[in-house]
Amino acid sequence: MSNPMNFAFLRKEALPPNGRKVAIIGAGPSGLAASGYLACLGYEVVVYDKLPQPGGLMVFGIPKKRIPPERIQAGVKRMERQFGVLFRTKTKICCSAPLHEEEGDHFSCDIRGLGELVREYDAIMICTGSWKSRKLGIPGEKLKGVHSGLEFLFPIRAARYASPNVSMPAVQGKRVAVVGAGHSAVDVVDSAHALGAEKVYMIYRRTVREAPCGSYEIDRIEEMGATWLERRTPLSVMGDDSVVGLELANGVTGETETLDVDMVVTAIGEIPTPPFQQELGLENVRKGEVRWLHMTSIDNVFVAGDVLTGPSKIGKAIYSGLRASRSLTNWLDLKAQDREDEYNYDEDKIDR
Known part of the structure; x- marks a missing residue:
């Protein structure tokens, strides 16, 4: 069998759990890259995808003579076994578009809402790709x-x-x-x-x-x-x-x-299909700002890959997922530091 794709390439083993939980919506190249990056740093990562297998258009749109699906699945298995990443396939995160409007929606057996995930996870990353044809x-x-x-x-x-x-x-x-x-x-x-x-x-x-x-x-x-x-x-x-x-x-x-x-x-070609455009402010926020920070108008919801930039090469989608992951980790670190500073300030007031 061909060598597995190494999505968790930062380390051979994950760092100890850091107590933070992140949901990735979409298991295409940007979502898999983000999952591997975060899992290596000790995050608990859960990936949701509407298709029956992870890989996105790498599996369901590109012929296997170009990208053998066995390599992708082997990389996914490695993330599951060695880094604890959980994959929830056949699960659609509901949005303003009706079900079965895009290719791949047919497989969805479970539906969850974005608001539910926002409350459950420390951060969300949307990597749903471009699934709507021009x-x-x-x-x-x-x-x-x-x-x-x-x-x-x-x-x-x-x-x-x-x-x-x-x-x-x-x-x-x-x-x-x-x-x-x-x-x-x-x-x-x-x-x-x-x-x-x-x-x-x-x-x-x-x-x-x-x-x-x-x-x-x-x-x-x-x-x-x-x-x-x-x-x-x-x-x-x-x-x-x-x-x-x-x-x-x-x-x-x-x-x-x-x-x-x-x-x-x-x-x-295809066009981006960002879910929750109005809810996330993707219609009004300047694209340059979103692409730099990868954060939407909801503080703990990030976006990466083709869903943000439009159809691109797989390498660019992977880079976008890695960059968004770094932005997500930096934001959570700053948020934690702010909480610690606030706690220390309150302690100082009590001491006085």
Whole structure:
């Protein structure tokens, strides 16, 4: 088996318990990094995640050929056994968004409120990531047969858990248009071929040289049989009840063209889905201030990772989790010092 991911890399063994208890909401890269950092320093750490396994999109959004899920799970087991981290999976921390609005909510068997956690823990860190897909904003986007990248890929990764609310996309024999040129779009193309699509198009508004996935991946999917269409902009999804075509603006010829497809997947990225935006002041607080301190308008609630910054590389999400953890520990230390100073001041008054 591959070497486990070492999320608790500060120490080989945790420091003695310091009597402080922290809840992490979200077990993606930033949440796991924060958990490992705090556990090494002797904090009691409990991690809540709506999915059946920790790892977030590293497990449920990225193919295992890039990040073997076994490495992630081995790292999680190490944190559980050696550092006492508790993982509460299939648990949704309720927010203003209704349940089952985002991918992954389907697995939630338990629901808890933020207020409950604020009262129970010394501090909270929100690391819920980016689980809401961007929209094209064109006519026909709500037709049957139009999916976001996450809507398409997540059920494929989650199928092994046999949830009645999750079903594989029906691709067999269909003609699929994939909009986007990032790694998620490539993953959709690969998956559509594996599921028996008759034809797959990959559509991008710029050129192959500007494709985020790189020219190697474009060459590979073309060799596999996919058709690459560059400098094309979707104008509308055609159909009455379900997809029958995709209208495109051709940036090469300046004309409009139509693709004969019956499925459209828009793999153009995700947006942050911070829970409790109004309650935490994330709508009004200056982003630079939040990103520096990682603290919300509630004193003991912190935020880290893609939920704050938007989609990023895994390394950046991990760094954000570590930085937020340091901010959290500093804040708790200052709070404890203030209490001690106040106590000493009261003792002085009694002595006098």
